[in-house]
Amino acid sequence: MDSLMEKFHQKLKKEKDKALFVELVHGVLRYKSLIDYYINFVAKKGVKDKRILNILRVATYELLFLEKIPEYATVNEACEITSKISPNLKAFVNAILRNIIRNKNQIRESLEKIKDVDYKSYISIKLSYPRFLIDYFEENYGFEKTLKILEFLNTKPPQSIKINTKKTDVKTLIQELEKNGFEYEINFYNQEVIYLLKGNIKETELYKKGYFYFQDLASSLVVKLNKEDFERAKKVLDLCAAPGGKTFNCAEVIDGFIVACDINEHKLDILRENILRLGFNNIIVAKNDAEIFNPDFTEKFDIVIADLPCTGFGAIRKKPDIKWNKSYQDIENLHELQVRILDNSAGYLKRGGLLFYSTCTLSRRENEETVTEFLEKHKDFSLVSQTTIFPDEFKCDGFFIAKLRKEGGR
Numbered sequence: 001m002d003s004l005m006e007k008f009h010q011k012l013k014k015e016k017d018k019a020l021f022v023e024l025v026h027g028v029l030r031y032k033s034l035i036d037y038y039i040n041f042v043a044k045k046g047v048k049d050k051r052i053l054n055i056l057r058v059a060t061y062e063l064l065f066l067e068k069i070p071e072y073a074t075v076n077e078a079c080e081i082t083s084k085i086s087p088n089l090k091a092f093v094n095a096i097l098r099n100i101i102r103n104k105n106q107i108r109e110s111l112e113k114i115k116d117v118d119y120k121s122y123i124s125i126k127l128s129y130p131r132f133l134i135d136y137f138e139e140n141y142g143f144e145k146t147l148k149i150l151e152f153l154n155t156k157p158p159q160s161i162k163i164n165t166k167k168t169d170v171k172t173l174i175q176e177l178e179k180n181g182f183e184y185e186i187n188f189y190n191q192e193v194i195y196l197l198k199g200n201i202k203e204t205e206l207y208k209k210g211y212f213y214f215q216d217l218a219s220s221l222v223v224k225l226n227k228e229d230f231e232r233a234k235k236v237l238d239l240c241a242a243p244g245g246k247t248f249n250c251a252e253v254i255d256g257f258i259v260a261c262d263i264n265e266h267k268l269d270i271l272r273e274n275i276l277r278l279g280f281n282n283i284i285v286a287k288n289d290a291e292i293f294n295p296d297f298t299e300k301f302d303i304v305i306a307d308l309p310c311t312g313f314g315a316i317r318k319k320p321d322i323k324w325n326k327s328y329q330d331i332e333n334l335h336e337l338q339v340r341i342l343d344n345s346a347g348y349l350k351r352g353g354l355l356f357y358s359t360c361t362l363s364r365r366e367n368e369e370t371v372t373e374f375l376e377k378h379k380d381f382s383l384v385s386q387t388t389i390f391p392d393e394f395k396c397d398g399f400f401i402a403k404l405r406k407e408g409g410r
């Protein structure tokens, strides 16, 4: 999904068009069930042609959420695109969209009626989440909390940057942001994280100079909350490092060096480019499959960061497609993968070393239960702390951090 988006994004020249493109793709994914409810209300037999359905979805998103685009412009554009791919369906598209415009209130009222009959189905349509995910969050965190999480994960995230303290400081970067006309907000929990409310900072000299990297608050907290541990460490292993957020956090504070690994060659290239741009000289990059035990790493490290693949439910704001492409089976498969990788990580730590396990998901199976299973197998480890960062409370991605200590050493 990300690479597909990137491909289309690059074809667009104007900033305005790029922003609208992302808004439309993310908007449709964010509110797919709600949009389909409107379409199916007027197209009683449904829409069989997937391409036509997607044209209708984008147009309906515009009609429901983008008041700045005049309704006639939306309908004309949808009809024009339809006539290029399926001219005989132009009248159909025109009729569906005009019906939606005419019956907006009636459709809204009909949806509100579902509320009293089946509240969860209503939420599943109104907030647009698959029923399985609502049930799963409810099992994990209770229904009231689930509603708060679902609502927050539907909000549009600001661009979030982490200052590179090796190159600049908060005051200087803020002066530069103001000079360049950026609207910003300094994060309450980590003052080195800044939210940008408008504009594309990637196109600026500030980016080229390596004054910052993109990172969400939640992700920055692994190092931020355990800064003293990282400052003391001489050798750190980041097992799943790309695109590099936690490696860079660590590189800013550590006195020794970091071995940053990943399995994906393309992502490693991006990591290398970022290291050059940011000017770090204490990171060694290596291709490594974390699922296979690497004897060269045996008991070499003071800290192992295991920021592992997960369902990513905490990152739905930025990647709304996650809503629609995950299942119970994925949760189970990822839990097993996490346990396998953590098993290997245990052997890489020196005695007394620290293992930081993190995910960007909200899922007890992948978070607390992965930790419990690890601790059952590795009696020489103890749990120092584990924290779920709830997105609705901290206004950031949903995240989980566990800190585990290997006995002995100090």
Ligand SMILES: C[S@@+](CC[C@H](N)C(=O)[O-])C[C@H]1O[C@@H](n2cnc3c(N)ncnc32)[C@H](O)[C@@H]1O
Pocket: 219, 239, 240, 241, 242, 243, 244, 245, 246, 247, 261, 262, 263, 264, 267, 288, 289, 290, 291, 307, 308, 309, 310
């Ligand atoms: C959650 S992301 C890591 C984000 C990164 N730690 C950061 O802070 O920017 C997970 C990463 O794990 C990598 N990965 C997946 N399976 C892996 C494996 N078996 N061995 C090593 N890396 C793997 C993916 O390529 C992806 O880059």
